[in-house]
Amino acid sequence: MRVADKMNFDQVNRNLSKNRKEMAELQNQAASQKTVNKPSDDPIASARVLGARVDLSGNSQFNKSLGYAKSFLEFTDQSLGELTENLIRAKELAISQANDASASGQSRRVVAREIQQIYNQLVQIGNRKMGDRFIFGGFKTQQVPFTMEGKYQGDEGEMQIQTDKQSFVPMNMPGSKVFMGVGHGADGITQATPSQALTVEEFQEQQKTAEEKKQQRLQQQQEKRQKATELRSPASQGPAFDGALVESKGPIEAEEVQGENLFNIVEKMYVSLNTNDKTGIQNAIEDMDRAISQVVMARAQVGSRAMALDNARDTLQKAKVDNQVLISEMEDADIFQTVSDMNKTESALQATLQTSGKLMQPSLLDFLR
Numbered sequence: 001m002r003v004a005d006k007m008n009f010d011q012v013n014r015n016l017s018k019n020r021k022e023m024a025e026l027q028n029q030a031a032s033q034k035t036v037n038k039p040s041d042d043p044i045a046s047a048r049v050l051g052a053r054v055d056l057s058g059n060s061q062f063n064k065s066l067g068y069a070k071s072f073l074e075f076t077d078q079s080l081g082e083l084t085e086n087l088i089r090a091k092e093l094a095i096s097q098a099n100d101a102s103a104s105g106q107s108r109r110v111v112a113r114e115i116q117q118i119y120n121q122l123v124q125i126g127n128r129k130m131g132d133r134f135i136f137g138g139f140k141t142q143q144v145p146f147t148m149e150g151k152y153q154g155d156e157g158e159m160q161i162q163t164d165k166q167s168f169v170p171m172n173m174p175g176s177k178v179f180m181g182v183g184h185g186a187d188g189i190t191q192a193t194p195s196q197a198l199t200v201e202e203f204q205e206q207q208k209t210a211e212e213k214k215q216q217r218l219q220q221q222q223e224k225r226q227k228a229t230e231l232r233s234p235a236s237q238g239p240a241f242d243g244a245l246v247e248s249k250g251p252i253e254a255e256e257v258q259g260e261n262l263f264n265i266v267e268k269m270y271v272s273l274n275t276n277d278k279t280g281i282q283n284a285i286e287d288m289d290r291a292i293s294q295v296v297m298a299r300a301q302v303g304s305r306a307m308a309l310d311n312a313r314d315t316l317q318k319a320k321v322d323n324q325v326l327i328s329e330m331e332d333a334d335i336f337q338t339v340s341d342m343n344k345t346e347s348a349l350q351a352t353l354q355t356s357g358k359l360m361q362p363s364l365l366d367f368l369r
Contacts (some may be wrong), residue, residue, distance in 0.1 A: 012356040019349040026342045029333045038330040045330040051125040052323040052330075056340050059316045059323075062163060065224055069161040070170035073306045075130050076173055080299040083125050083178070084292060086118050091288040094269060095310070096222020098281040113274035126175050136175030145175045145253045150263030152176050156183075163312035169305055178298045260291045 029035055093111050094276040097103045126136050126146040133141035139157030146152060156177070158170035176182040265287045272280030 012352075014350075016356065019345060019352050020347045021250050023342070023349060025211060026338055026345055027126050029344065030338050033333050034331045034334045042330075049327050049330045052326050057324050058165075059320055060077060063313060063316050065161055066309050066316070067162060068180070069169070070306060070309050070313075072130055072135065072171050072241070073302055073309065075128075075301060076135050076304050077306065077327060078171075079128050079135065080178065080302065080342055083122065083262075084256050084299070085290060086125075087111065087295065089291050090115060090118050091285060091292070093099050093130050093285045094281050094288060095163060097273060098278060098285060108273040108276055108281075111116065112270050115266060115270045115273060119263065119270065120148075120180070122262060122266065123150070128180055136178065138172070138174040139290075141351065146263075147180070148177075148260070150267070152180055161309075164315070169312070171305070173298055173302055177259075178295060179262045192231070210360060259294045260287065262291050262295075265291050 015293040016319060028037060036042050036045050036049065051239065074210045084126060093114060097108050097111055123146050127144055128135055134143070134145050134154070137154035140154045141159075143153055145154040152175055154175055156174045159172050160168040163169050174182075216253065268280065268287070269284040271277075273283065
């Protein structure tokens, strides 16, 4: 096979281009300290790095939302702590006026003024705001939750904060549960909604469904009561008192038991103190115990939500570190390996230049001599 000068020139040109291209890529890696500078360098690594960066961006936003929700829950916990202290103070006053032999009608009227201040303090706590949002209003964060008469104007909505792609944690406690006792069973334990609404529309649908179930339950109870009355025989009637028969209604399903209305309890105690009703004051002590337990249970629920947010933030921090490690493994260059490859490529380039000079040494001038 005859090797022409043009073939030698083309081969030398290809070898020099190859060596210089490798040298340029290594210099680019050393300057950027990354092995993947464009998708064509490594398509699979580029896709994984892009996905990891998207996760980092999303986790950063999740972290900001969790920080705001944690502040909201901490402020709620602080308010519930003050609410508990006020109720404990009211209980102490009730005990002193119910059991102290030196207590009189005048002293009870003086204490009633302090109870009135505690009532006003309860209303103020129920109407507290964080920024421009009321913390006990449910979804109605722009409307005052409680009136001075103790009427609740909010709803039972719980604002859900997304802690992950498919995880949500409520960031608020509706005032109806804390102050009105809605959702509390006979054991004093708050009954959480099985499925929390994520939007106002879902919440309204849940409220509509709950109201329909309540009406159906009441209708069934009335039908059972009416049927029991129609089927009752004279033998099932109760004993006679003063010539009148007292009918026994028989067992009836118990209706839902609600918690305590804190405003009503404090108001009843205020009336009992003003009217010098010792029995009413003694009854208020038991009511205060149930009210305090109700607030404590609500505060425990707030604490559990704050703990869930802390766990979510720890998980996000770990995911952030894992994603950064993945990105580093995929695109970061090993500087020692890169410098070593640069030295090898530079030696190869110098050797190519030297051998190419010897190969292409004969020129046109050499033939013209």
